[in-house]
Amino acid sequence: MTDIPASGAGTRLGIRPRRVVTYAILIAGAFLMIYPLVWMVFSSFKLDRQIFSDPTGLPSSWNIANYFEGWVATTPSFTRYFVNSFIVCLGAVIGNVLACSLTAYAFARLEFPFKRTLFTAMLLTLMLPSHVLLIPQYVLFVNLSWVNTYLPLIVPKFLATDAFFIFLMVQFIRKIPRELDEAAIVDGAGPFRVFTSVIFPLLQPAIITTVIFTFIWTYNDFFSQLIYLTSPDQLTVPVGLRSLVDSSGGSYGQLLAMSVLSLVPTFVVFLIFQRRLVEGIATSGLKG
Amino acid sequence: MTAADIVGPLTRSAAQPRPRRRQSLVGYLFLLPWFGGVILLTAGPLLASLYLSFTNFDLLQAPDWVGLENYIRMFTADTRFMRALWVTLTYVLLGVPLNLAFALLIAVLLNQKVRGLGLFRGIYYLPSLLGGSVAIAVLWRQLFGRDGVVNEALSVFGIVGPNWIGMPQYALYTLILLHVWQFGSAMVIFLAGLQQVPGELYEAADIDGASNWRKFWSITLPLITPVLFFNLVLGIINSFQAFTSAYIVSGGTGGPADSTMFYTLYLYQQGFSNFRMGYASAMGWVLLAIIAAFTAVNFLASRKWVFYGDER
Numbered sequence: 001m002t003d004i005p006a007s008g009a010g011t012r013l014g015i016r017p018r019r020v021v022t023y024a025i026l027i028a029g030a031f032l033m034i035y036p037l038v039w040m041v042f043s044s045f046k047l048d049r050q051i052f053s054d055p056t057g058l059p060s061s062w063n064i065a066n067y068f069e070g071w072v073a074t075t076p077s078f079t080r081y082f083v084n085s086f087i088v089c090l091g092a093v094i095g096n097v098l099a100c101s102l103t104a105y106a107f108a109r110l111e112f113p114f115k116r117t118l119f120t121a122m123l124l125t126l127m128l129p130s131h132v133l134l135i136p137q138y139v140l141f142v143n144l145s146w147v148n149t150y151l152p153l154i155v156p157k158f159l160a161t162d163a164f165f166i167f168l169m170v171q172f173i174r175k176i177p178r179e180l181d182e183a184a185i186v187d188g189a190g191p192f193r194v195f196t197s198v199i200f201p202l203l204q205p206a207i208i209t210t211v212i213f214t215f216i217w218t219y220n221d222f223f224s225q226l227i228y229l230t231s232p233d234q235l236t237v238p239v240g241l242r243s244l245v246d247s248s249g250g251s252y253g254q255l256l257a258m259s260v261l262s263l264v265p266t267f268v269v270f271l272i273f274q275r276r277l278v279e280g281i282a283t284s285g286l287k288g
Numbered sequence: 289m290t291a292a293d294i295v296g297p298l299t300r301s302a303a304q305p306r307p308r309r310r311q312s313l314v315g316y317l318f319l320l321p322w323f324g325g326v327i328l329l330t331a332g333p334l335l336a337s338l339y340l341s342f343t344n345f346d347l348l349q350a351p352d353w354v355g356l357e358n359y360i361r362m363f364t365a366d367t368r369f370m371r372a373l374w375v376t377l378t379y380v381l382l383g384v385p386l387n388l389a390f391a392l393l394i395a396v397l398l399n400q401k402v403r404g405l406g407l408f409r410g411i412y413y414l415p416s417l418l419g420g421s422v423a424i425a426v427l428w429r430q431l432f433g434r435d436g437v438v439n440e441a442l443s444v445f446g447i448v449g450p451n452w453i454g455m456p457q458y459a460l461y462t463l464i465l466l467h468v469w470q471f472g473s474a475m476v477i478f479l480a481g482l483q484q485v486p487g488e489l490y491e492a493a494d495i496d497g498a499s500n501w502r503k504f505w506s507i508t509l510p511l512i513t514p515v516l517f518f519n520l521v522l523g524i525i526n527s528f529q530a531f532t533s534a535y536i537v538s539g540g541t542g543g544p545a546d547s548t549m550f551y552t553l554y555l556y557q558q559g560f561s562n563f564r565m566g567y568a569s570a571m572g573w574v575l576l577a578i579i580a581a582f583t584a585v586n587f588l589a590s591r592k593w594v595f596y597g598d599e600r
Contacts, residue, residue: 018500022397029394030411033469037414039437040427052435103322111308112315122322125330129529129579131555132572135340135565136333139347159325166322191314220421222532223552227560238422242536245426252430259423270417274410277417281473282480 037263044257051252063253067261070254074244076233078258081240085219085265088153088236092218093211095157096165100210101203103160104169105195109181119170125163130223138227152228153218165210168280172206173199209280212273216266237262341570346563358570369571371546372554375460376528379550383467384523388516391471395478396508409476416472424466425536429453432462453537456545463533463548474519481515482508513594521586528579531556551575 043051044066045059054060071078106112107119141152160166176199184194200207222238229235235243241262244255270277316323341358343351362369394412398405418424431437432452439449452458489507498506534542534550542549542557555575559568 022400022402026394026397026402026408030408033415033472034411036424036427036431036469037418039431043430051430055435055437055440099321099325102318106315106318106322110311110315110318112312112319115315118319121326125326127525127579127583128330128334129525129572129575131529131552132337132569132576133330133333134337134555134572135345135559135569136336137329138559139336139565140328140333142347156325156329158321159329160322161325161329191311191318195318216417220418222420222422222535223556226535227556238532241422241426245422245536246539255426256430259426262423263418263421266418266421267414270410270414274406274413278409278413278476281476 040256041260044253044260046253048251048253051256066251066253066257069251070244070258071261073254073258074232074240074247078237078240078261080233081235081237084150084234084240085236085238088150088225089215089218091150091154092157093214095154096160096162096210096214097207099158099160100162100165101169101200101207102195103166104173104203105199107166108170108173109178109194109199110191122163122166125161126167134227141228147228148231148234150229150234153221153224157214162214165214168209169203169206171283172203176202205276208273209276212269212277213280216269219265337569337572340566341573343566344564345566345569347565348563351566354566358567359574361567362570362574368546368549368554372542372549372551375547375549376530376551378460379464379467379530380524380527383464383527384520386464386468387471387523388474388519390468391474391519392478392516394471395475395482396504398475398479399482409479412475413472416470416474419466419470420532422532422536425533428462428466428533429537454544456547459537459544459547463530463537466533467527467530474523477515477519478512481512485511510595514596517586517590517594521583524582524586525579528575528582 039056042059043055045062045064046054046066047061047063050057050060074081103122107115107122137152138147141147144151146152146155180198180202181194184198189197220238222242225236225239226242229239232243241258244258340351342355343353344358345351398408398412402408415424433439434449434451434454436452438452442449450458452462485508489511490503493503493507529552530550531552534548534553535556538544538548538553540553540557542553551571552575555568555571558564558571
């Protein structure tokens with residue numbers, strides 16, 4: 001690896017201009033991809049005047065007031081929105097991990113009638129657009145008086161409605177050697193013990209992928225939070241940000257500052273788990 | 289009996305006389321949460337929305353049976369519905385292929401043993417992780433506004449750009465561009481597929497003196513058609529359901545002049561602004577039918593162009 005560049009990199013640059021073209025496209029493309037985000041961060045520090053008069057320049061003064069003023073520009077403040085978002089995400093994550101792993105274990109390891117049919121049905125729900133279920137679900141939650149609570153956003157996860165993760169975990173469990181189950185069974189473990197002491201601990205990589213994606217998707221989900229959360233105190237970050245868009249008082253600088261902050265949790269997860277995110281997508285085809 | 293107890297589990301699917309019924313029961317027990325979800329949140333609502341689609345329903349009064357009226361009105365009398373259908377089809381048919389083309393291009397370039405692969409991959413992937421959020425839609429409004437960065441850049445070339453999101457003829461294309469910008473997740477899947485292509489094939493082609501272009505068309509592309517197919521199916525299913533970008537950029541109206549009226553946005557307006565929930569249910573079923581039709585056509589067509597090699 002290290003001795004190749006001596007003969008490779010130096011001469012290659014000269015011999016193969018194609019290589020230069022590759023890097024030129026990649027670097028230019030990377031710049032275009034990242035520029036909107038960089039612009040957003042820069043502009044969030046600008047005075048409104050400068051956002052429009054000099055959109056591409058650096059901030060003339062790093063005006064941090066946008067952040068402080070934007071944070072409290074809505075009632076309640078963004079403190080509340082972030083806390084609410086994390087409550088919803090936490091509930092969704094726990095629900096998905098528990099329910100999907102139980103379901104996946106049954107499909108991957110246990111024998112029961114109609115297993116194939118049920119598994120196919122589970123895969124079919126992957127392709128079902130949520131909008132076809134929307135109205136009856138909404139009616140159901142209205143009748144349960146769950147609208148304007150977090151229950152419509154959390155309870156479905158405890159009922160294993162995210163088939164993506166079931167599929168991901170089934171694939172993973174199938175790769176765990178059955179000998180491990182059988183050793184535990186010989187030691188007198190029942191199916192539930194096998195699940196808790198063999199499968200669930202070994203499932204950890206798939207569970208981490210599930211946690212990360214459930215967090216990001218729930219955190220960024222706008223549609224269902226728009227429908228189910230209406231009172232200001234219940235709003236989460238995406239719907240809170242929308243209310244800042246709608247309130248005419250909010251300045252552009254403040255709006256961009258809050259937009260930047262709303263992206264921070266996803267960005268942090270990206271920085272920490274980049275490798276896992278990429279592997280999760282590559283192996284299971286999850287839609288990022 | 290005792291022998292079977294010991295041998296049974298070891299030979300797994302082989303005959304397991306005694307525990308079979310119990311194990312079935314245990315299996316169903318583990319599936320209990322999922323069953324609950326399927327019955328209460330999937331199958332039940334699916335049937336309920338089919339019923340509601342034949343009614344007028346405003347949430348307050350009992351559904352009023354109207355037969356096929358909702359469906360007939362959609363395709364004969366509701367010009368906004370046809371508009372939403374057209375806008376969404378344009379979005380899908382332009383956005384998805386462009387998204388995949390960029391994803392494949394960058395994946396192929398990244399697969400050439402470039403330095404800084406991890407960094408490049410991260411940068412290209414990031415937009416697809418953030419892109420569906422409200423914040424990015426807010427950002428897009430700013431970028432493509434009258435005094436936005438895009439026009440600032442165009443002014444360098446002496447072009448005075450319009451307010452892109454305020455003009456009916458351009459607004460949709462800014463949203464398509466937003467979709468294309470998020471090609472990172474498809475790129476990551478392509479990259480994984482490209483890394484599976486055996487190196488010997490390229491070496492053999494080198495010996496035959498094949499050009500790079502030729503190698504791409506004759507080796508790379510055929511071998512990653514399964515990945516391309518997968519990305520295409522998922523991309524179409526997902527982009528038919530796009531909502532957030534249009535909602536935020538148009539302020540929930542689908543404007544200007546309904547030019548960003550995504551299908552789901554119109555469904556939302558019908559169901560939750562006008563409380564025409566029967567009509568919204570019918571729209572949900574039409575969307576299901578459209579997506580199913582596209583997926584079925586994709587699968588049928590895939591026999592012609594998807595190459596599964598020695599896998600099956």
